[in-house]
Amino acid sequence: MTVVGFALYALIGGGALLALVRLALGPSLLDRVVATDTLLVIISAGLAVYAALERSPTVVPVLVVVSLLAFVGSVSVARYIGGMLLRSRTGDGRDLGLPLAAEVREEQS
Amino acid sequence: MTALADVVAFACLLTGAALCLTAGLGLVRFPDVLSRMHAGTKPQVLGVLLVMVGAAIRLDGWANAWMLLLVAAFQLLTAPVSAHLISRVAYRRRHVRRDLLLIDEFGPAGHQDPRYRGDEPGDAPPEEDGVLPQPS
Numbered sequence: 168m169t170v171v172g173f174a175l176y177a178l179i180g181g182g183a184l185l186a187l188v189r190l191a192l193g194p195s196l197l198d199r200v201v202a203t204d205t206l207l208v209i210i211s212a213g214l215a216v217y218a219a220l221e222r223s224p225t226v227v228p229v230l231v232v233v234s235l236l237a238f239v240g241s242v243s244v245a246r247y248i249g250g251m252l253l254r255s256r257t258g259d260g261r262d263l264g265l266p267l268a269a270e271v272r273e274e275q276s
Numbered sequence: 277m278t279a280l281a282d283v284v285a286f287a288c289l290l291t292g293a294a295l296c297l298t299a300g301l302g303l304v305r306f307p308d309v310l311s312r313m314h315a316g317t318k319p320q321v322l323g324v325l326l327v328m329v330g331a332a333i334r335l336d337g338w339a340n341a342w343m344l345l346l347v348a349a350f351q352l353l354t355a356p357v358s359a360h361l362i363s364r365v366a367y368r369r370r371h372v373r374r375d376l377l378l379i380d381e382f383g384p385a386g387h388q389d390p391r392y393r394g395d396e397p398g399d400a401p402p403e404e405d406g407v408l409p410q411p412s
Contacts, residue, residue: 171286178293182319185300189312197309197366204358205303205316209296211347212319212327216289219327219334227340230347234324238354245361 172220179213200244207237281333288330295323308373309366313359320355324348 186209190202211233214226295318302315328348332341 171290175289175293178290178297182293182296182298182300185297185304186316189300189303192304195309197362198312200362201309201312201316202303204362205299205319208316208320208324208351209299212292212296212323215324215327215331215344215347216293218340219285219289219331222334222336224335224337224340227335227343231343231350234347234350234354238350238358241358242361245358245365249361249365 175216175220176213179209179216183209183213196244196248200241200248204237204241207233207240211237285330285333288326288333292319292323292325292327292330295319295326299323307376310363311376313363313366317355317359320351324351 183206186202186206190199190206193199211230214230214233218224218226218230299316299319302318303312306312306315325348328344332344335341335344
């Protein structure tokens with residue numbers, strides 16, 4: 168059982184670390200939103216794995232909170248970025264509120 | 277019986293954890309927002325469902341099973357909504373690699389007017405410098 172537990176924690180920890188890499192690299196705000204959403208889902212999966220391995224139902228209410236928090240966070244940030252389109256002057260909505268790296272990436276494509 | 281239940285539970289947990297790892301790999305390797313969402317939604321639905329099934333098998337009692345079922349139902353309800361919002365904003369802000377798209381139904385043929393795109397007040401025609409937008 169300890170081997171299975173180690174493998175489970177290694178898989179989930181690797182996924183969380185890679186999501187953190189994408190959260191740090193960006194390049195745009197929406198990439199970070201997607202990475203945060205995935206990271207919260209991975210965290211809830213890790214909590215469920217902990218509850219299953221230890222047979223302790225202590226963290227089960229936390230799972231409900233984390234899953235709702237992921238939804239509210241990603242939806243509110245997406246609506247916020249959508250509201251930034253209001254004050255854009257060039258009309259295509261990519262001149263405000265974006266890091267410079269996103270624009271560089273867009274020029275390459 | 278308990279050994280068989282444990283084997284089934286650990287198989288579900290391992291599959292869900294492997295889906296979490298694939299989500300991280302896809303997030304790092306894929307090129308733009310839409311394909312990263314494609315990778316990131318794998319553990320949001322199937323991974324969470326498998327992990328919740330495994331945890332419900334391992335944890336005794338119906339109260340825990342119902343609460344885990346609630347978490348799975350929340351995930352199934354909320355994942356399409358957030359994915360729709362994020363992808364819509366990503367498309368409008370041109371964070372999509374257009375050269376990687378096979379079909380672009382909102383492409384240049386769909387938007388004849390370059391100044392007015394979208395269906396929200398935030399997508400109204402932009403203000404020019406000192407000139408109010410004329411209704412067309």
